[in-house]
Amino acid sequence: MYISVKKIPMTLATIVIFFAFLHSLAFGSNAPPVKGDVLPNMKITVPQNAIDRSYLGLERSGTFTIPQIKATIVIVEIFSMYCPYCQKEAPEINRLYSIIEGNPNLKDKVKLIGIGAGNSSFEVGVYKKKFNVPFPLFPDEDFSIHKCIGEVRTPYFLGVKINDDGTHRIFYSQLGKFKGAELFLELMLQESGLKQEK
Amino acid sequence: MKKHAIGIVTLIVISIFLYSATALCLSDAYKNNIYNPGNLKPIDSVLKVHIGDPAPDFSLPAVSGGRISLDQYRGKKNVVLSFVPAAWTPVCSDQWPGYNIVKDIFNKNDTILLGITVDNIPTLFAWTNQMGALWFPVLSDFWPHGAVADRYGVLRSDGISERALFVIDKKGIIQYIGVGNINKRPRLETLVRELEKLEK
Numbered sequence: 001m002y003i004s005v006k007k008i009p010m011t012l013a014t015i016v017i018f019f020a021f022l023h024s025l026a027f028g029s030n031a032p033p034v035k036g037d038v039l040p041n042m043k044i045t046v047p048q049n050a051i052d053r054s055y056l057g058l059e060r061s062g063t064f065t066i067p068q069i070k071a072t073i074v075i076v077e078i079f080s081m082y083c084p085y086c087q088k089e090a091p092e093i094n095r096l097y098s099i100i101e102g103n104p105n106l107k108d109k110v111k112l113i114g115i116g117a118g119n120s121s122f123e124v125g126v127y128k129k130k131f132n133v134p135f136p137l138f139p140d141e142d143f144s145i146h147k148c149i150g151e152v153r154t155p156y157f158l159g160v161k162i163n164d165d166g167t168h169r170i171f172y173s174q175l176g177k178f179k180g181a182e183l184f185l186e187l188m189l190q191e192s193g194l195k196q197e198k
Numbered sequence: 199m200k201k202h203a204i205g206i207v208t209l210i211v212i213s214i215f216l217y218s219a220t221a222l223c224l225s226d227a228y229k230n231n232i233y234n235p236g237n238l239k240p241i242d243s244v245l246k247v248h249i250g251d252p253a254p255d256f257s258l259p260a261v262s263g264g265r266i267s268l269d270q271y272r273g274k275k276n277v278v279l280s281f282v283p284a285a286w287t288p289v290c291s292d293q294w295p296g297y298n299i300v301k302d303i304f305n306k307n308d309t310i311l312l313g314i315t316v317d318n319i320p321t322l323f324a325w326t327n328q329m330g331a332l333w334f335p336v337l338s339d340f341w342p343h344g345a346v347a348d349r350y351g352v353l354r355s356d357g358i359s360e361r362a363l364f365v366i367d368k369k370g371i372i373q374y375i376g377v378g379n380i381n382k383r384p385r386l387e388t389l390v391r392e393l394e395k396l397e398k
Contacts, residue, residue, distance in 0.1 A: 082292035082383070083225035084330050087299055122387040123296070130299045154225050 032150035035191075037170045039066055039160060040148040044115075044138050052136035056111060066160055067168040071111040073192045078146065078156040079137075081119050081127040086155045089178050090131035096181040097135050109194065110185075113138065117146040117154060157184075161192045225292065231328070233286050240379040243360055246351030249375060253277075253366040256346045258314065258337035261322045266312065266335050272370050276309040276396045278389070279364040281352050285317045285325035289361065289383050294336075295329045296386060304334075307393040308368075312337055316344045316359055352377060365392050 033039065043063040047053055053060070057070025066074055077093060079086040093112075100110045114137040116124040124139045140146055149158070152175060159172030171192045178184055189195040247254065257267040271277050282293055294313055297304075304311055311334040315322060318340040326336050339346045339359070347359040354360060363384060365374035374392040378384050 080225065080292070081299070081386075082296035084295045084298075084328070085225055087295065088330070118383070120385055120387060122385070122390075126300060126303075126386065 032152050032156070033158065033170050033173050035171060035173060037173075038168060039158075039170065041065070042145045042148045044145070047136050047138075049136075056113070056136060066113075067162050067166065069111055069113075069162070070108075072109040072162060073111075073171075073188065073194055074160045074162065075110065075112045075188060076158040076160065077112070077114045078117055078149065078152055078154055078158070079114050079127070080117050080154050081123040083154040085176060087127075087131070089155060089176065090127075090133065092178060092181055094132065094134060096185060099181055099185060101134075110188070111135075115140050115145055118143050159188050159192060161194075225295070231286060232288055232291055234288055235284075238380050240381065241360060241377060242354040242356070242380075243352050243377075245375065245377065246349065247364075247372055247375070249372055251372050252370050253279075253364065253372050254346075254349045255370075256349070258339055258346060259319055261319055261326060261336045261338070266337055268312075268366070268370070271310055271368075273368055276307065276368055276393070277366040278304070278309055278311045278393070279350075279362075279366070280311060280313050281347055281350075281359040281362040281364075282313065282315050283354075283358040283361055283380055285315060285321050289381065291325070291328070293361075293383055294326070294332060296383075297334065298329065298332050300386070300390075301333045303390055303393065307396055308398045309365075309393055309396065310334065314339050314346065314359070316340055316347060316353075316357065354380075363389060365389075365396070367396055 043065060046058050046061055046064055047056070056064075058064050058068065066076065075096075097112050100106045100112065112135040114133065114135065116127065116137060116139050118141065119127070119139050120141045121139045124137045127133065128137050143151075146152070149156075155176040155178065157172065157174055157176065157178070158170060160168055161171050162168045172188065186195075253268060255267060255269045257265050260266050268277060280293070280297065282289075297311060297313075313332070313334060313336040315336075316339050317325070319338045322336055322338055326332055344353040344357060344359060347353040350362070350364065352360040352362040360377050361380045361382075361384065362378075363374070363376040364372055367373050373396065376384055376388065
């Protein structure tokens, strides 16, 4: 059985499409988002914990997307319970949260969440308890969110600016390292434009 | 037509194999230092011990110096043996840093963790240094190569070990065996559930 010369372009196109399809299945969006992008469509389960729900300004159940969080900017940490750098930096990220919460000008505008790449609810719970993490952490046991954002290494930080009309854009997308709570917060305020708005 | 069908099936199988690597060992702590062996045969050995058997004793050199034998914990501590396939590979490089933050769970269940690979001491020294200070002993089953892994029936045909967990009680009896897919990290909650069943 031979392929005729006329059919070669069609056969090649089929093979390319087939591989592209497999690739999209396996890696989602493949590349990490860049500044100016919008987030891929990733749904997160609303936390059962009332304190976390209140912090994020979310309804009682179901799923949510990050732009639905009641905030002007959301800082997302992609972490793993199994990541030594994440473990080491956890106290400093907690301090970032405390600085934000202690500032009346920022408290309701800047929110912080963590997504545990490949971590079960139990594993995220262990990490939260071990490091007394005060902000909401979410499991991503099947790596579905992690695949959506290009299978980044950890810890990875995304900064998302949410506009009044409900649209959003990513203003920061970077693999750690985290160089201290104050410097990082200053960077977030600068990059998001929130500093000028104050 | 039949050749076409075989070709398409082969293409699909190869493609799925190539794209099925799991996204583990994500930490930037390792950067480009992890060798990815690809997707391996999930299990490639046959267990030689069973739940309820006395755990075979061994004495292995520890990265921290000296030797550690299983027997020294008899009557004193429950023991978890965590065999991981090889240093500087995905999954393995994640698993122990995770165990490193749950010392309290092991303590609560009066259990010591012994990490074992078939790598030699210098390799294990360099590799575990990347993980930070581990609270549990790491043992080298390098020579005679993989002898302890082989006694437990978790030495694979290529000389590395399975990703395996053995929970041994204070009487030296095996209470749990977990030999999972080498390409995947075992869920922490499964191990914790087994530890909670042990006599304290």
